Amino acid sequence: MYLNCHTYFSLRYGTIKPEQLLAIASENGVQTLALTDINSTSACLDVMRLSKKYKIKSVLGVDFRNRAKQQFILIAKNNNGFHSINNYLSKFLHNSDLQIPERPDEAIQDSFVIYPYQSGKDFELKPNEFLGITPQNLNRLKFSKWNQFKHKLVVLKTVSFQNKKGFNTHRLLRAIDNNTLLSKLPKSEEGSENDVMLPYNELCETYAEFPKLISNTEQLLQRCKTDFNFENVAPKNQKCLTDNETSDYQLLKQLTYDGIPYRYGTDVEQKVYDRIEKELNIIKQQNFVSYFLINWKILKYARSKDYYYVGRGSGANSIIAYLLRITDVDPIELDLYFERFINLFRQNPPDFDLDFSWRDRDDITNYIFKTFKHTALIAVYNTFKFKASVRELGKVFGLPKAEMDKLTRGKYKLNQLDKLSQLVIKYATYIQGFPNYLGIHAGGILISEQPIHYYCATFMPPKGFATTQFDMVVAEDIGLYKFDILSQRGLGKIKEAVEIIDANYTEQPPIDIHDIKGFKKDERIKDLLRNAKAIGCFYVESPAMRMLLKKLQVDNYLGLVAASSIIRPGVAKSGMMREYILRYRYPEKRKEAHPVLQKIMPETYGIMVYQEDVIKVAHLFGGLDLGESDMLRRGMSGKFRSRDEFLKVKQKFFDNCIKDGKPEALVADVWRQIESFAGYAFAKGHSASYAVESYQSLFLKAYYPLEYMTATINNFGGFYSTELYVHEARMHNATIEAPCINRSFNQAIIKGTTIYLGFMFLQSLESKTIHRILNEREKNGTFQSLDDFIERVPISIEQISILIKINAFRFTNINKRELLWEAHLKISKTVIQDDVITLFKTQRINYNTPELPSTDLENAFDSIELLGFSLCNPFFLLEKPSISNLRAKHLIKLENKLIIIEGYLITTKNTKTANGKIMHFGTFLDRDGDFLDTVHFPPIAAKYPFRGKGIYSIIGKVMVEFDCVTIEVSKMERLAIIEDPRYAVKSLNPTFQNKRSFTDLKRAIS
Template structure:
């Protein structure tokens, strides 16, 4: 701590973490205080402690003594301020605040309703109000209260009075911004914002001398305020950044280490058999020593305990992140990546210079993650989720401020799209843009980190308050960066649909192939040698497979022609944005495909990274280059790696490391141009590239999904459909199943379930894919069918399932009653005649069935085209070939598989749009990449450079005529588009006058159209 502070006066300072109220950034508050000669201040944000730890960390830089507290308010009305005397007082304040943040129905009282030890309480002075003050309680006198104080009884009790000069804004612009934020918070026009909902325009910091002059008639208040702040002291020991996580899983650190050692050696037979090589034991000894030395033993054991529970429940999981570089993690079954096999760089994971602990990202199925979270909260005492600060984005700010100023929606749309000439805008619109830029980046509300969980040694409230989001778990008010600063390191418990697909696919294979032995989906060594999997990789036939199905990854796999595990591990990191940006992706492909190109690598870099031919591909490469090439020690190299992630990019220590890198290289005689180029490569991709162990973990999951796709494509696609796909929408996975011989059926009342099911090679889509079909109807159908058997007719269904006309219409229109062999138009007539418009009653079983009147409905045939449009409406896509819906039947013979022979030629080809990717060129212009399917179901990949992207934009889903030049690079075919036109489809026959005329109806039946497609 910094001693001998003077000039303490400010007891009520706000940052912009006083959400939608304050307008000062935390570091800016300290800078303002320093400029005004203030050397002690109390940070008391409104109902939050988000900025507290950051203020403490930054305060030393500005030579300011920080004091922490909270301004307790109901909306904008101040009830009291609590200020912590010490760390225990801060914890007590956080305990008290959290009570209100966990239960939003509780109103903050006028006075604390509990005794808070080690805390001062300050009440705002109010004329005519009686106060019975305890020894730790004071009245805060604002400058506007001074005149009244002269005539108040409290003038005789000045020992209980303190200076209360609130600081919420830096200047008049800050106050104006505050009023706008208050209007946003109250969802009202600025002109209608009540004065009670805003602060005073004078809530700005004054120079210390000027503030003293303001209170010069009441020197006792100045003395009391100084004394109060001098009695406060807070310390979180940022300099000693030792882990603050739970220290022990067992009773003490010694028994923890003994358990870690025991578990490690017990895992050797499972991973390596009974004849492990000496280098395995050497690696174990090295890692155990460093893990113990750095105090990370409990971090490993807690992860082990969580995953031991997961395995006991049969949950699939993947351990990834830099933790995959550790053999201890491998032996404890935290990860499934063998660091010996991959020669993983352990110093990327832990080294004696590294301050922060290892990073394990544990992925679970999205269906299992919540149970794991419950297990953690039930079994570890001091636990909380980590928050994220959801900030104001520019476009959202324009809309919010547009509403505050009363702009019409059309004008807000124009402003958000950037389609305006600023000089021609009126004054209000210009103000909207001006203040939108100003509040951009301000925290707006607190959310939940994707998977970060803290398990601390001390109570979480020792560090800050917690709130209770709808998820139902206490959540910190500070984010992961602040947590790391204090030495609290998160456990990442994440979810993904890829694991759900794998788990479900194994179950589906079991029921669709009942006589086959249960699959061992963890036999990765066998998968690495499997020829079918190699074929899928080489030919990029990986739709639905984890991490390798996107258009960019599919094209990279084609270019590399990768068919082995190590190649896939590298590809998983090469695909990351920064590698491409640095130009090194192309270099890697060249050197991978053509060995003679490897000679172009700089000898130093080639020696450091022989496996990737001198190209930085992994995060470890940054450390290697920084350490061996740039002369940084491992601590500095790790700081460089972390700094590149973006979290610390602006920090001084990172900039010092950058300068040290250049100085070392130049002093070593390396040419500046070469050093600058190496630095450019580091800077361009290190924040995006994966650790090698992380990529290896992804590759393991890719191999599991590739195995299922290679041997059980229909079952795997069914699981993919049920987990709502991956990179693409459901329609493409339905198409992929059809490409593998699957017969796709619309939902059926007597066969389907909520998810899709497969029987042999027939896949019935599930009820959950029908838009607007209520879940309670699905549950009742399945329950009724299980208890009382299949439905025999529409009447039988209506008798047994209480349902509205609107809901049964969905089922009839999707042809779910096709087993009746009655045309669905006739069924719709029957349903409307037989079902009451009123709310249906629950079905009650009676001895005698109600006799329903049998109506004679007219013969109303429906066509296959109507079925297709019903499917588009209810499923989002047709079950027939979309090319059959073209207004003018296609005569084009050109297909995707012809393009390989047409390099450099201009072609005209038709494609059904699958997905697009928008990106910007170096000069900021918009361009696109497109993915289409041809009539045969094969992919067409397109590039749309800015002039074409502007002239021929995508116009939504549909079939396009593509004209462009065929480009081939590394055997990968793309069409460089010069013209793009969306082709017209048939008018919806359900609403077409022509469809009422039999001469215009296509007489093909539903079965005929299906047969034509299949």
């Protein structure tokens, strides 16, 4: 009976959650409803999946509107009709310039069309077209010509909200969407307060005078049946890469055996062949053959373009993936658990996360869309966040900015706020989590056997690739499993570093960056790992990882693989990180492991470190079968973590263990560890893939630190800001030069041991200015003077001032203050245009400018303004001399001593204690450039907060644990730096003087 139901995926209009819509319908005795969100199919599959739970038949369609104005409703008779509707809607979603017409295309198949009743319009309705009569239209209908054509009329009772609060929320959402005050929201942009669901009997009573409308509506709904199978979901990805499944399997088998010499040489152990046969059989049985082949084809293209990539995810446990060069992880060497990668209970294919350089990924995506017929990116639902909602609603209610700032900071007591502010908080809380707009998943791509529009409509974001209207969870519910094409800067760093090295060391053979076996034995790399000197290196440079490596003193591949997973929240929060460190460093502690756990996980001393450890323990310790263990795997998966897979098997785990005679306390502790993995952990193959990339970057850092840091700077670093990577290069004896007109390029370059920063690091320097400089220099050689530069490069005074202030004209040996005067006198303030070549050059007038020396301090402040950091030691800028001679290297001998030391803040990490109080971890540099690590417990964190970038005086107790030093802070304050000399009264720099005095002086010089 309900042909026009909206969820909150009618973005910024509807206010009902998809499952809530079904619950409301069930409560009201409604057995059939049509889900017709406004220009959206996001909720369709989810509602279909949940309908069985509420014993409701769901019909699918779309409410086509231009903003809030309803044009017509299309309802699918069957799956083909839904496909046709999605094709039609996508046409408008791909082109925002198109307006939805009053009537749909005739080409739409297997669908019903329902028009809103509009008095005075002459409709010639086709057999599949009907006129929708709302309760408000009933009296008017009695006197309308349509009263004579009741067979073409249906009930149109729109459902957009549940109650009055829902309607109020709807109006607020419409005001946000229209960017207007609530009081100025046009009635035409909002729905009716009556757009709520009535009990089925009450709706029938409303239309009792027109029983034909009720029967028409029921017959229409009865004729509709869309069906998507959500049980025992077989993969619906592209079925074959070749002509058929048989030839696909033959190709996979051939590629597998062809890959053996490359990976294992000629002396191959029998267990390699055994593993291959086992995997091939189960991959075929589970219909995952094409999934492997598609990944192989994508990466074959990547290698043809010389793109660096890393294949990771649970698929890295597969020897087939290793032999097809999808991953670089040998599951035989690492003894990777086959059942984590795949088993007969697993319905979805294993994960392959394919990482590419951020420079290469778009081309890979473009290749996929060109190569595979039915392809789309996956959407994410960008939801209303509380603080953003407070601001949006504050604007709707007309609150002043100061009041909105107070509300977003949480500095208020609710009962002391005025009525409007209370409403803002009330409704911001209510809409928190509502979808606001659709975005793009970080890397998920669907490659489907059926056209994507068989499942949903697509929209076209600025990226230029068709994108689904549902997210990856809905996609997997229907059997569409994504291919993850991701980007990371680590690969860009590695590739660029290799290019720089090959260009600068032409006399030596090219680097084989894929010689991982050699890297694992390299003593320099071992030394970097043991001493945690890995700044700039992928995944091992963060403060937490740096400290973990130091505690473990790990210097081998397997140790690094374990560390990559131990650092994850699941292991860390369970308390097993500390236990692992103890057992790693002190072999006698390993005896404390339970014998069964020690046997299951000998490599990690009986401690669960990887996701597959959970499956092993559940299966071998807890007596669960592999199907039940696979539930735990899904429970550990980020996308399903909110579901209750863990709870489904918890009781059976306990019952099995108690029946087997295991102590209750032990069983409870093991289950506690298992549950902690719901808070993230890595599969071992995934960690091993990360470790491979870590070794590549560690090799470059060990042997070519300056080239590697140059590449790191150009790829915008990693965990830290550019400033720290510049500092790290300096710590390896590099000379850092500010951008230079004649030597610098867009990116940083290295000449010997000198790194010239690139123009792209100058804030506010326009890309067109950089292009003009480099283009002119390439064509006609270096610049000889400021006059020569001005003559050859069209540039504004604002842009040349940036270059002069960063001292980019230092080759002239003229003080930059004098150059600024000259530039102001010689450059016109007219619109800049490219120079026209003339026969004769105009002789420029040279003015006698005053001698205006600049200082190193002024240079430092200029670089802070233009680069974001100083090129000098920041400690030189302190207002008062240092009162402490302590350095980081002294602290190891001062355990439990109260000390005072100064540190330059690099980064902070905020976290919460078990009782929800805020605490911090800080990372600083001392005066020598070495790291200081601090811990700020809640009372100190509240009393002495961080106050932004700068140098801090830190008082605290030195703590040493596993040779790793931290300072437990008891007091902290940021130290004052000297006054910026550029703004001092005595400054004569023309860029900082008032306009009148500069004009007067210019006139006087002229």
